[in-house]
Amino acid sequence: MKENRYDYIIVGAGSAGCVLANRLTEDARHRVLLLETGGSDKSIFIQMPTALSIPMNTKKYAWQFETEPEPYLDNRRMHCPRGKVLGGSSSINGMVYVRGHARDFDEWEAEGAEGWNYRRVLPYFKKAETWAFGADDYRGDQGPLGVNNGNNMQNPLYQAFVDAGVDAGYFPTEDYNGAQQEGFGAMHMTVKNGRRWSTANAYLRPAMERPNLTVVTHALVHKVLLDGKAATGVRYEQGGKVHEAKAVEEVILSAGSIGSPHLLQLSGIGRREVLEQAGIEVKHELPGVGENLQDHLEFYFQFRCNKPVSLNGKLDWWNKLKIGLRWILKKDGLGATNHFESCGFIRSKAGVEWPDLQYHFLPAAMRYDGKEAFAGDGFQLHIGHNKPKSRGTVHVQSADPTQAPQIRFNYLQHEADREGFRDCVRLTREIINQPAMDEYRGPEIQPGAEVQTDEQIDAFVRQAVESAYHPSCTCKMGTDELAVVDPQTRVRGIRHLRVVDSSIFPTIPNGNLNAPTIMVAERAADLIRGREPLKPSDAPVLMDGQWQERQRPGTAKRVLG
Structure with a gap:
C-alpha cells in the first residue's frame, strides 16, 4: 500500500x-x-x-x-x-x-447559504470567463473560460424563433447572463x-x-x-x-x-x-x-420545416464527413457549435417572480443522443420547467465502491411540476404560431395536435420527458x-x-x-x-415590475428588480 x-x-x-x-x-x-x-x-x-x-x-x-423506476413517469428508468x-x-x-437568474442566488441565501447572494457571486462569474464580446458590469474578459455564440445564429431559424417570442409579447434580451434573463435571444456556449x-x-x-x-x-x-x-x-x-x-x-x-x-x-x-x-x-x-x-426535465417540441434550411439535410454520412474534415482543418463551421444558438426564458404564469421555463432552440428535429432523426426538414425546442418542487435521493447500496448508488429523482411527484409542463405545451404552441415562424412552420410532429387536454398532456409528458442532465x-x-x-x-x-x-x-x-x-x-x-x-457587485437586475399580475410583460416598461 x-x-x-x-x-x-x-x-x-x-x-x-x-x-x-x-x-x-x-x-x-x-x-x-x-x-x-x-x-x-x-x-x-x-x-x-x-x-x-x-x-x-x-x-x-x-x-x-x-x-430506479420513476413512479410518476410510468415507472420508466431514466438515463x-x-x-x-x-x-x-x-x-x-x-x-x-x-x-441562472439573479434571484436563484438570492434564494440560496434565503435557504441558509449566507454570502451566496447574487451581488456576491456575480464577481466570480465574471472572474471565470472571457466573453467573446467584451467585458461590462456583468461579463468578464480575463478569465480562463471561453464563452461565445458558436456560429452567431447564421441559420435563419434561430432569429425567427427569437422574433416569434417577441411577437408573442415577451422581452427580447441582449444578454440573458447580464442584466435581464427573461426573454428571447442568442444562446451562449463554452467554446x-x-x-x-x-x-x-x-x-x-x-x-x-x-x-x-x-x-x-x-x-x-x-x-x-x-x-x-x-x-x-x-x-x-x-x-x-x-x-x-x-x-x-x-x-x-x-x-x-x-x-x-x-x-x-x-x-x-x-x-x-x-x-x-x-x-x-x-x-x-x-x-x-x-x-x-x-434535476431539470425537458421534452422536445418538434415541427416539420417548410423550407430546406434545417440541419436535417446535413445528417447523411457525406455531409458529416465534410463537417468533420472542415473542423479538423479549420476549427470552424458546423463542427464548431453545439447548434443551440438561440433560446428563451419565460415565466409560466402570473405570480412567478422570475423565469421558470427555459427553451433551447435547435434547427433540426432529432433526438439529443443523435440516434434518431426525422426524414425531411424540421426544428425543435427543448422546453422544460426549471424550478421543480419534487425531491429525490441518492443512497449507497453497499460498502462496495464499485456498486452504483440507488438514484430516485421522484420526477413530477409534485403537482406544481406537472402544471409547469402543461404550461410548457400551451405557451410553446402560442409562440411557434406567431407570424415570425409562418414561412418555416410545418405540421407539429410532437406532441401532436391531438394532445390538448390536461390528461393528454400529462400522459405525453410522462412518456416523452427526458432528463436535461442537471x-x-x-x-x-x-x-x-x-x-x-x-x-x-x-x-x-x-x-x-x-x-x-x-x-x-x-x-x-x-x-x-x-x-x-x-x-x-x-x-x-x-x-x-x-x-x-x-467586492460585491452593484449591477442592477432588470425584471418585469408587474410579475404578480401578468405572465408576460407585453409592452410595459422594464423596471429594476
Whole structure:
C-alpha cells in the first residue's frame, strides 16, 4: 500500500475539481493531488462541439447511471450520465452557458447559504470567463473560460424563433447572463477557437504545468479516511492496487451530485438508516447526505420545416464527413457549435417572480443522443420547467465502491411540476404560431395536435420527458438539519473535509449547471485559501415590475428588480 502526503486532495477532475486544482496551486506552497476515475479527454468526439452526443453516451467517458423506476413517469428508468474523464461533465455536456437568474442566488441565501447572494457571486462569474464580446458590469474578459455564440445564429431559424417570442409579447434580451434573463435571444456556449472549452482545457491544462500539482487518472476513490471527526486523507484504487494519500490541510470532494454523496456515505457519513441498511459503520450521522436531489426535465417540441434550411439535410454520412474534415482543418463551421444558438426564458404564469421555463432552440428535429432523426426538414425546442418542487435521493447500496448508488429523482411527484409542463405545451404552441415562424412552420410532429387536454398532456409528458442532465443539491449548503455543508463549504461536524460541486446548491437554478458550478468552485477556492472575497457587485437586475399580475410583460416598461 503506497502512501503520499499533500496539502490538499481533490476528488474528481470535473467542472469544479479542475477549477480548484488551478486556483489552489496558484500558491506554490500548496501541494495538491487531483484524483480522477476516468482518463484523458484527448478525443475528437470530446473536443469537437458538434459531436456532443457521443461522449455522453460512451462508457469510457461517462458513468452510465440509471435511476430506479420513476413512479410518476410510468415507472420508466431514466438515463443519468455523469462525466468520467478529465473535465468531468464539462467534457460530455452540451456546452450551454447559463448562469441562472439573479434571484436563484438570492434564494440560496434565503435557504441558509449566507454570502451566496447574487451581488456576491456575480464577481466570480465574471472572474471565470472571457466573453467573446467584451467585458461590462456583468461579463468578464480575463478569465480562463471561453464563452461565445458558436456560429452567431447564421441559420435563419434561430432569429425567427427569437422574433416569434417577441411577437408573442415577451422581452427580447441582449444578454440573458447580464442584466435581464427573461426573454428571447442568442444562446451562449463554452467554446473557444472552435473547440469545446471544458474546465480541463480552461483550468487544468495550465495548472498541470506547475510542479505542485499531481494528477492521477483511473483512480477510483473508495472512501475518505477519518480520525474521529477529522478527515485525514483518502483510500483509492489504481491499476488493481490500493493506495492511501494523506491530506495535511483538507480533503475536498468534487465528484458531483451523484459521486460526492455516495462517497460520503461510503465513508460512513450520512443518514443512519441508509448506512446501516448498506452495512456501513456510521462514523458521523448527517441526515441530509444524498437527500434533496433535484434535476431539470425537458421534452422536445418538434415541427416539420417548410423550407430546406434545417440541419436535417446535413445528417447523411457525406455531409458529416465534410463537417468533420472542415473542423479538423479549420476549427470552424458546423463542427464548431453545439447548434443551440438561440433560446428563451419565460415565466409560466402570473405570480412567478422570475423565469421558470427555459427553451433551447435547435434547427433540426432529432433526438439529443443523435440516434434518431426525422426524414425531411424540421426544428425543435427543448422546453422544460426549471424550478421543480419534487425531491429525490441518492443512497449507497453497499460498502462496495464499485456498486452504483440507488438514484430516485421522484420526477413530477409534485403537482406544481406537472402544471409547469402543461404550461410548457400551451405557451410553446402560442409562440411557434406567431407570424415570425409562418414561412418555416410545418405540421407539429410532437406532441401532436391531438394532445390538448390536461390528461393528454400529462400522459405525453410522462412518456416523452427526458432528463436535461442537471442532477444537483444532494449535499446542500446551509444551516438547517438537512444541510450537509456550511456556507464555507465545510462538511458539518467533520474537520478538514469540504464538498465543492453542484451537490452543494441549496436549490437548482433556472438554467444549465456548468456555469454556476464553476462559479461555486471559484468562490470556494478563495474561502479555502482564506482570501478576501471579491467586492460585491452593484449591477442592477432588470425584471418585469408587474410579475404578480401578468405572465408576460407585453409592452410595459422594464423596471429594476
